[in-house]
Amino acid sequence: MKQAVLKEFIQKVWNEGDINAISKYIADKYTIVHDPADPWEGMELDVAGFQRRVATSREPVPDQTFDIQEMYEKEDSVCITWLWSATHLGEIAGMPPTGEKITMSGATVYYFKNNKITGHWQVADRLGVFQQLQSHLNKEG
Amino acid sequence: MKQAVLKEFIQKVWNEGDINAISKYIADKYTIVHDPADPWEGMELDVAGFQRRVATSREPVPDQTFDIQEMYEKEDSVCITWLWSATHLGEIAGMPPTGEKITMSGATVYYFKNNKITGHWQVADRLGVFQQLQSHLNKEG
Numbered sequence: 001m002k003q004a005v006l007k008e009f010i011q012k013v014w015n016e017g018d019i020n021a022i023s024k025y026i027a028d029k030y031t032i033v034h035d036p037a038d039p040w041e042g043m044e045l046d047v048a049g050f051q052r053r054v055a056t057s058r059e060p061v062p063d064q065t066f067d068i069q070e071m072y073e074k075e076d077s078v079c080i081t082w083l084w085s086a087t088h089l090g091e092i093a094g095m096p097p098t099g100e101k102i103t104m105s106g107a108t109v110y111y112f113k114n115n116k117i118t119g120h121w122q123v124a125d126r127l128g129v130f131q132q133l134q135s136h137l138n139k140e141g
Numbered sequence: 142m143k144q145a146v147l148k149e150f151i152q153k154v155w156n157e158g159d160i161n162a163i164s165k166y167i168a169d170k171y172t173i174v175h176d177p178a179d180p181w182e183g184m185e186l187d188v189a190g191f192q193r194r195v196a197t198s199r200e201p202v203p204d205q206t207f208d209i210q211e212m213y214e215k216e217d218s219v220c221i222t223w224l225w226s227a228t229h230l231g232e233i234a235g236m237p238p239t240g241e242k243i244t245m246s247g248a249t250v251y252y253f254k255n256n257k258i259t260g261h262w263q264v265a266d267r268l269g270v271f272q273q274l275q276s277h278l279n280k281e282g
Contacts, residue, residue, distance in 0.1 A: 036266045070250055072213030072220045079213045079220055105264045107248030109211055109222055123246045125177045127268035
């Protein structure tokens with residue numbers, strides 16, 4: 001059940017950007033426990049806050065796709081590893097859009113209560129993204 | 142069983158640097174399936190190669206510790222999330238030793254066959270490490 005909820009959440013919310021679907025998947029309070037890639041790290045978000053987070057995050061990469069690699073389940077959490085890809089169409093960390101395809105890998109633990117997601121712990125290879133952006137910008141320059 | 146093997150492997154080999162213990166934990170061939178932080182990414186190592194990898198990796202950070210956060214198990218693999226810390230005593234990616242404590246987070250899937258580890262898929266927040274090193278070097282400069 002948790003794995004099915006999570007798969008649908010990733011697809012609808014993060015891949016398709018359907019922010020109206022968010023309340024179906026997350027609890028009233030969602031905590032970003034650990035996520036060095038995320039400006040909301042450490043915060044507790046309600047549904048409206050989470051909607052803003054998704055909309056803002058997807059702005060520079062509107063066609064982003066998280067492709068789940070492995071999925072693990074424990075009593076109160078699900079852990080996934082993933083590959084991410086997107087076309088870079090807006091500013092990321094001060095770097096102007098390159099129009100190029102970028103990729104990243106990562107892993108996320110999603111915490112559950114009553115089949116709703118209450119937060120996550122995440123790590124991603126952000127350095128790989130910066131190296132790709134710099135390489136694309138150098139080519140242009 | 143797999144979780145106990147992995148815990149001991151992380152402690153003895155990566156935390157304590159006991160390279161003579163490696164053959165107890167890994168299969169004759171160990172494949173680094175995905176690991177953007179690792180110079181051996183994509184390679185298949187035998188025990189001697191793995192010993193060189195551990196010795197080389199630990200050189201600049203001889204007191205490194207992987208502190209396992211969560212552990213998940215499936216039929217043929219175990220996934221862990223971890224926090225890493227170390228004192229930076231040797232060159233890392235061209236940056237001179239700072240003597241400072243550095244930290245990193247990551248997640249690793251370890252693949253098993255007959256209770257021996259046959260390889261891994263890993264992601265780590267390398268950018269966080271570079272940001273810490275740069276901040277330490279700027280303080281000194």
